[in-house]
Amino acid sequence: MVPVHISISNKRIDFLDNNSYTFAMNIIHLLILPCIVYGSTDTTWDYGALGPDMWAEAYPLCGNGMNQSPINIVTSCTVYKQFQEFNFSVGYNELLNFSLTNNGHTIIAEYGNGSVSKLLVSGGNLDEGMFELQNFHLHWGLNPRQGSEHTIDEKKYSGEAHFVHLNHVTSQIAVLGFLVEGVEHLENSAWTKYIDVASALKTTGNTTMFTANLTSLMNNRSNSDNFFRYNGSLTTPPCTEGIIWTVFKTPIQIRNSDLEMLRANLFAQDFREPQPKNMRTVYRSVFQQESSSRAQDYCCNTRKKRSLFSGAVLSYSSIKYYWAIIIFTYWFNGLF
Numbered sequence: 001m002v003p004v005h006i007s008i009s010n011k012r013i014d015f016l017d018n019n020s021y022t023f024a025m026n027i028i029h030l031l032i033l034p035c036i037v038y039g040s041t042d043t044t045w046d047y048g049a050l051g052p053d054m055w056a057e058a059y060p061l062c063g064n065g066m067n068q069s070p071i072n073i074v075t076s077c078t079v080y081k082q083f084q085e086f087n088f089s090v091g092y093n094e095l096l097n098f099s100l101t102n103n104g105h106t107i108i109a110e111y112g113n114g115s116v117s118k119l120l121v122s123g124g125n126l127d128e129g130m131f132e133l134q135n136f137h138l139h140w141g142l143n144p145r146q147g148s149e150h151t152i153d154e155k156k157y158s159g160e161a162h163f164v165h166l167n168h169v170t171s172q173i174a175v176l177g178f179l180v181e182g183v184e185h186l187e188n189s190a191w192t193k194y195i196d197v198a199s200a201l202k203t204t205g206n207t208t209m210f211t212a213n214l215t216s217l218m219n220n221r222s223n224s225d226n227f228f229r230y231n232g233s234l235t236t237p238p239c240t241e242g243i244i245w246t247v248f249k250t251p252i253q254i255r256n257s258d259l260e261m262l263r264a265n266l267f268a269q270d271f272r273e274p275q276p277k278n279m280r281t282v283y284r285s286v287f288q289q290e291s292s293s294r295a296q297d298y299c300c301n302t303r304k305k306r307s308l309f310s311g312a313v314l315s316y317s318s319i320k321y322y323w324a325i326i327i328f329t330y331w332f333n334g335l336f
């Protein structure tokens with residue numbers, strides 16, 4: 001099979017040809033859309049006994065994928081690139097009804113079917129066409145010093161909000177990620193209202209309605225032109241790759257006491273640690289003189305090494321074993 005090439009720098013995603021591409025994307029769409037649209041209540045994984053270290057048992061890609069998310073973003077290794085502006089449809093500025101559901105892993109907020117206005121994002125070099133919001137949700141940790149999935153120069157934040165979008169034509173998924181800075185005092189926070197409602201959904205399957213203005217939840221999208229971009233994966237099983245990630249540099253703020261309510265009432269934590277970046281390039285949208293673009297340097301890239309002897313340990317016993325094979329091969333071929 002011709003190698004898959006995924007380019008996040010423009011709209012191109014090449015597979016064998018257009019038909020194969022469409023077929024493959026439809027399969028991917030069918031496999032992962034239920035998780036994204038409806039929220040998975042799958043009990044084969046969690047953030048405890050069946051936590052991220054165990055996911056690969058049932059979902060191999062979580063363990064052997066080369067383009068996994070989240071990652072630690074090393075700012076000095078990012079590459080500056082010019083991006084188009086994001087365009088958000090008017091619905092992002094309106095108070096809209098969302099259904100909140102405890103799916104056993106987090107609280108997932110979905111915009112109602114049959115709603116008058118669609119929530120659409122375009123631009124930002126995402127892909128051609130429109131991306132419709134499928135859900136938004138929050139990740140958090142055991143304490144205010146952890147909880148974000150992405151880290152910036154190894155710095156962990158108190159949480160991370162994900163707004164998951166889908167291009168219905170190409171089946172491309174794009175996630176807008178906002179890091180969360182935990183703060184002691186904050187007035188009139190849209191997230192406080194969200195957490196008040198979400199914290200009551202203590203049992204898997206519990207659901208309720210919630211009215212929200214997405215722009216408020218996105219910190220009024222201030223500095224929305226300052227972000228990082230890379231090619232990654234879902235951060236939950238099945239860890240599907242080929243996701244366009246946008247991680248905004250300016251964090252949103254949530255009160256530490258609100259995050260504590262989530263821990264106390266719902267889940268102690270629900271985040272995945274950064275995964276190997278491997279050879280991927282992380283782009284940044286803002287030119288900074290102090291940041292040298294040295295993404296091609298070896299120090300910026302880590303690669304999982306796989307070789308003939310991958311996983312083999314060159315111990316005394318294994319060296320004996322290799323010699324035995326060589327001697328047997330020579331003997332069998334009459335060379336001795």
Ligand SMILES: [Zn+2]
Binds near residue numbers: 137162
């Ligand atoms: Zn997420």
